[in-house]
Amino acid sequence: MAESVGVKKVCELCLKATSQYTCPRCNIRYCTSVCYKGESHANCSEAFYKDCFMEALKEKEVNEEDKKQMIETLKKYEDDPYDLDSDEEELSLEERMSGLDLDNDSDEIWSALTDVEKKEFQAMLQDGRLGHLVELWEPWWTSHNAALVTEVGKKIQPPKGQLQILTKIPEIGLLLKNPPSENIKYGVLNILYGYCYLLRLHNGEQAADSAIQFCQDLKEISDCLGDMVYSLTSEALQIAIENISGKAKSVFVSQEFSISIIEDVKHVIIGPDTSSSIDYVLAALSDIYRNFVSARKMVNNELKNVTKPEEQAALKEMKKGFFKIGKGVEFKLAWAKSYGAMMQSLIPELELELCSLTSEFATQSKVNKYFEKKLKAKPKKPLIEEL
Template identity: 35%
Template sequence: MEESLGNKDERLCGICTTNRSKYCCPRCEIFYCSLDCYKSEKHLDCSESFYRDCVNEELSSYHAGDEAKRKMIDILKKVQNKDVDEEESETEESIDSDDDIEIDLHERIKDLDLNNADALWNALTEDEKNEFEAVVRGDVGSVLPQWKPWWMYNKEAKLVEEVSSSEVDEHLKKCPCLKSVPKFNTLTNVKPSPAISFNITNVLASYAFIMRYFNGEIDTIEAVTHILDVCQNLSSNTNFDELDTAVESVTQKCLQSELIETDEVSLEVMKHDTFLILKGPSADNNAYYCKAALSHLIDIFNQAKSQLKTSTKENVSKSEGTFSKKFPENMDYLPKLDVNKVKRNIKKLEFYLSFIVSNDNC
């Protein structure tokens, strides 16, 4: 392993042929030095397929219900009419023509199975396909609805409260369900280190970042892989003695990660999200968001564990249509997950949740 890393360090970037390579493309195996080179025209065919994978995965995850169809229609309309606002001087005839196109699009896809990406792709015109590909090469987030985290709500304390107020209770129904865990004193007789609260903060900050990074829609194995990539406490049992260093650790790991592309603004949002989770929905229930986040993480890790076990037994080949060939699914860029490490972290997360429940604070 050390020899292969040494050979990689000695290679020049295969794209700019100037700088020393730092990375290797998992698809075409070309060595490159930076994100700019990865996205350059010389590497365009390969890099584009990565973004197309994301869209393919998104399409394949939909269930063919009325709500899913409505969202897909909205997305395609936005793709089709993204320049309408810039053309305020359009004639009445052009506007009528656009209306006819929207109706035609709705009719073409209304009876399709949205689990079948190839059927949806074949229903589009050539112009619509070109527009769709242009969005994939650009900013997919501009046409997808923005996820709103459940931890954004907080009820400020007031001197006089209405007895009938149920605002907080209604919001808590939108949070992940709390897991039932053993009492803390049944798990250990040893007094926990003061570091446990800061270690939990490191986990919560990682969770907050990853949930926003995937816009609230996560694949469990992908989510666990990314969480372990940025959370030092779960990945390497690192202990923290301050809240600031626990959060800053996530910031630095995100910036250093080869799996994640982020910026300072997103990392500032992560810090604010962590603060909101620690603050909780109300002054008299400030630990609820911590418990909800850890409960969700336990579910995510449990699902990843089950998926890892299943994937080792099943290897089903699927026939590929036009869309599947054009935007092939590929998760090979992710490092392999160790199922035993996932199991150990499930136990750790349950330990942290039990600590919070027993102490009723973060």
């Protein structure tokens, strides 16, 4: 994540140069890839690269050239000079990979590697070679126009990668007879958190055929896609964070990563510039809406190939749920179009919540380390003592 224009802070790793980026996992500021891959940040960067590398194996849109390059990269390390006691002749890498689907069989591919190949993979993590295979995604919402004054009639270009806002957003006045509740902004906040979390988790990748999984994960994180209503910023964020380590634990990375997403939500609410502050909120909600529409169509296609009554019933229920949530997101789009500027008032609260949760996490980590150290140092009492 690039630093906001005009803000100069020192690199938190080398404590010398000016920071240019923010780690997508732990939110620490750093100046260059040297610091990012350095020893003091190794645990975070290594885990990120490995997750991204293994995730890349699962992507549906891997072309033949990428597959060939992957095989050639692994082939360099197929010789095992230490395995001299083996009674059987080891199969070549190509033979071991034969029959495996490089798009989906990531676990099987890992199992097919020799111990030396796995060690080499770990070495690539350690020395940063793997980092060259994974391009860090910079979210479109982190780009803000620094100019407060622009020429009359001059159109500001949207940031690279910014998603399109739906063109047919209904007017909120046509959906409601009375003015909408101010608490809707907390629901939007809750949904934006889940959206930013999932995009960060997958390094910005959104495969066309993964809409169902994306929507299911988002539904587990953001309760406001259902009937839940919040009246506080802290509620909207903290319950989403709790959901990630609870019912949505399949997407859990770390508490530190979950907390860092609050910074992303703040960027979405800030918007591209002062004249169009709601555009990022509208773009994010539009993308969420499109995902639920796509997921519903995919479920409908699956229904055509299912004959068992119980499976049909489950898919119909899922389709119904996606339709209902899609309508809810459409309503929030209509609200944001007319009242989205209200979200700006949440920025100070987001900053306070980020500071508070970060402090709590740091304190709890210190306490945990203290007791872990005490437990390790404490000698074990013998089970039987001489009287």
